[in-house]
Amino acid sequence: MDIVIFAILLATSEAYVFSSIWFTKRINHTASTSHHEKLIPEVPHRWSKVAKPNPICQTDQCKKAAEALIENMNRTADPCENFYEFACGGWEKTHPMPPTEASWSQFDVAADKNLYEIKDILESDVDLNEPSPVTDIKMVYETCIKRDSSDTKEHLKPLLDLMSTMGGGWPMVSGNTWNDENFVWYETAADVIFQIFSSSIFGVFVSNDPKNTKAYVITVDQPSFVLPREMLVKSSTYKRQLEAYKTFIAETAWVLAKAAGRSDVTRSSILHEAEEMIEFEKKLANMASPREMRRNVLRTYNPMTLRDLQEWSDMAAPNQIDWLKYVRRITANLTLSFNWTERVIVRETDFIFRCIQLIQETSPRTIANYIHWGVVKHFVKDLTNKIHQLAFEFERVLSGAIDDKPRWKECISVANSALEMALGYSYVQKHFDNSAKLAALEMSDNIKSVFSEELGKLGWMDAATKELARQKVAAMARHIGYPAWFSNSSALVHYYEGLEVSDNHFNNVLYSSRFKFFRNFKRLRTTSDRDEWITSPAEVNAFFNPPKNSIIFPAAILQPPFFKKERLEALNYGAIGVIIGHEISHAFDDVGRQYDAEGNLAEWWTESTKETYLNKSQCFVNQYGNYRVPKLDGMLNAEAKLNGVNTLGENIADNGGLHSALVAYRKHVAKNGAEPGLPGLESFTAEQLFFLSFANNWCETITKESLLQSVLSDPHSPHSYRVLGTIQNSEDFPKIFNCPRKKVEACVMW
Numbered sequence: 001m002d003i004v005i006f007a008i009l010l011a012t013s014e015a016y017v018f019s020s021i022w023f024t025k026r027i028n029h030t031a032s033t034s035h036h037e038k039l040i041p042e043v044p045h046r047w048s049k050v051a052k053p054n055p056i057c058q059t060d061q062c063k064k065a066a067e068a069l070i071e072n073m074n075r076t077a078d079p080c081e082n083f084y085e086f087a088c089g090g091w092e093k094t095h096p097m098p099p100t101e102a103s104w105s106q107f108d109v110a111a112d113k114n115l116y117e118i119k120d121i122l123e124s125d126v127d128l129n130e131p132s133p134v135t136d137i138k139m140v141y142e143t144c145i146k147r148d149s150s151d152t153k154e155h156l157k158p159l160l161d162l163m164s165t166m167g168g169g170w171p172m173v174s175g176n177t178w179n180d181e182n183f184v185w186y187e188t189a190a191d192v193i194f195q196i197f198s199s200s201i202f203g204v205f206v207s208n209d210p211k212n213t214k215a216y217v218i219t220v221d222q223p224s225f226v227l228p229r230e231m232l233v234k235s236s237t238y239k240r241q242l243e244a245y246k247t248f249i250a251e252t253a254w255v256l257a258k259a260a261g262r263s264d265v266t267r268s269s270i271l272h273e274a275e276e277m278i279e280f281e282k283k284l285a286n287m288a289s290p291r292e293m294r295r296n297v298l299r300t301y302n303p304m305t306l307r308d309l310q311e312w313s314d315m316a317a318p319n320q321i322d323w324l325k326y327v328r329r330i331t332a333n334l335t336l337s338f339n340w341t342e343r344v345i346v347r348e349t350d351f352i353f354r355c356i357q358l359i360q361e362t363s364p365r366t367i368a369n370y371i372h373w374g375v376v377k378h379f380v381k382d383l384t385n386k387i388h389q390l391a392f393e394f395e396r397v398l399s400g401a402i403d404d405k406p407r408w409k410e411c412i413s414v415a416n417s418a419l420e421m422a423l424g425y426s427y428v429q430k431h432f433d434n435s436a437k438l439a440a441l442e443m444s445d446n447i448k449s450v451f452s453e454e455l456g457k458l459g460w461m462d463a464a465t466k467e468l469a470r471q472k473v474a475a476m477a478r479h480i481g482y483p484a485w486f487s488n489s490s491a492l493v494h495y496y497e498g499l500e501v502s503d504n505h506f507n508n509v510l511y512s513s514r515f516k517f518f519r520n521f522k523r524l525r526t527t528s529d530r531d532e533w534i535t536s537p538a539e540v541n542a543f544f545n546p547p548k549n550s551i552i553f554p555a556a557i558l559q560p561p562f563f564k565k566e567r568l569e570a571l572n573y574g575a576i577g578v579i580i581g582h583e584i585s586h587a588f589d590d591v592g593r594q595y596d597a598e599g600n601l602a603e604w605w606t607e608s609t610k611e612t613y614l615n616k617s618q619c620f621v622n623q624y625g626n627y628r629v630p631k632l633d634g635m636l637n638a639e640a641k642l643n644g645v646n647t648l649g650e651n652i653a654d655n656g657g658l659h660s661a662l663v664a665y666r667k668h669v670a671k672n673g674a675e676p677g678l679p680g681l682e683s684f685t686a687e688q689l690f691f692l693s694f695a696n697n698w699c700e701t702i703t704k705e706s707l708l709q710s711v712l713s714d715p716h717s718p719h720s721y722r723v724l725g726t727i728q729n730s731e732d733f734p735k736i737f738n739c740p741r742k743k744v745e746a747c748v749m750w
């Protein structure tokens, strides 16, 4: 969550449709910690069943898993009162958060371990037999590591040169040499999209046509912002963050102005222009739809021709943009032709309308400043030490991290961003055990069939909707480990055809961004590949992709603490099993349910069942929306609570995932027999261990700054609430832990 501000900048808005198991960060972490405290002697608790002589699993993997569970626990806590504290109360002490981090969770620790493995891969000698993209990624990494980033003018020249080709450069660092005579805002915005594939005033990209998912279509969306939208909208509450943002912009501009040799530019002129630019961004943020509204996918489905869009824009304010020219300029380097009948999807029609009006009212200089700032921020980590430091100072205010990350971690991030599939390819070859893929396939099939069976038992869903829901589960594609085409190394070469890599770091960052643009736009006029991977196999994460009706489990998540062979299946079902169930459940969360078995946006629910679903959803909205976050009280003018609407999809998925994984585990035991116990946790039943393993997924330490970002922007509830919320709703948990029955409302969907 710390680096998310930049991760968001790098991503296209298209990514908003994917559901991941946790908020993806730019992979940047520091040294992992390893602890082997003495096992705490087992003491019977009132919640544990009478210890019975049970065989104990003595494999290395069982011992390791038991040690990890024990060191994370606080066994003085009452699991019935606070299961997160019981399972994760020891986490902070045994896994101290490194000063370069803003959160330190099981996912972070696993990703950090991966970084060391990836470092070894990237620093290994070039092998003449390896596919060329693997050699290329090593070069991108090495060039990044070895680059000279001293504070000299020459290191800023490539950026200044690039900007001067786009609408005459950045006005606030160009002084009176910039004038608006030849500035056409949408031409410059189009150039930015082509050059760095980043939204500029609008987001424009190619995505699956929601109602005809096999086809691709140009999509126009509101932009993403550096700060969470809420901070820009309620700027009086977030003065500190806004002030840091202004300083970041102004100081960066000052460094660039000096490098450009502008004596007519002063600190105060820059500050003044930065303020105007932020005011403009605040207005854009105010016009942009909040996340809550964007969960209604049908609302964002507005197909029209470029001609319709032109008429709509002209109605807002005439002649502010020529949409055909704009699209042609974005795609000038592609062999695609466009005319006024080109069909586009406009996700936020009101935003476009008001934005065109805002542009009419705003000075061209402010608009140009804003567009160019979008370019500068894309490169802030890749120029000089001074600008890097300014970026970190800003990040620190948002994330709460104390220290900046070491360069090698940032360089892995750069290399991964440039050639993530080449990195994934090498990672899989070196570190992935194919038998994990087979085991995960089997487990996902088991959980899929359980999910389907459980659907059949639901009293509130009518037969017609049930049938279609079961068809959707059956049709769900699952991608585990890595793409099938990895077996053919020439496919990897083909994948990166056209990407130019050299020993010039700036160009590597620029050309790889441009390559992403080409890859995205070249999909237009082609047919969508249902088996497309949306992530690198080296990512510790998991996804559901609604337009493809597919679930994705990259190789890197199929490792401890989430999965390991030769340990109890109770632990595997509790950890990766719940994650698999979570992703399957996403197909039926408030967003996923809007797509049918083929991944098309369609109304396949009967009216009465849909109504019941919405009522049941409201229970989750209320439950999670009432969770207080006392740690944030000092940071907000109001009582801090979770956003029950924004987190609804993830909360539904968490609850459905836990239930279906438990039922699947029970079936596994019925078929294969009871499992032994764990050393040091002898009095725990297998199902208690299942829950302990589940909660362990979410052990985390987090700074309050990062927690604030999470509450404002993350569709996932903060980790501890992911345990507490699901446990509160679980019918099984109190029985398994012999908890007194409480009168709290339980929300159940799947």
Ligand SMILES: [Zn+2]
Residues within 6 Å of the ligand: 019, 020, 021, 022, 582, 583, 586, 650, 653
């Ligand atoms: Zn999710």
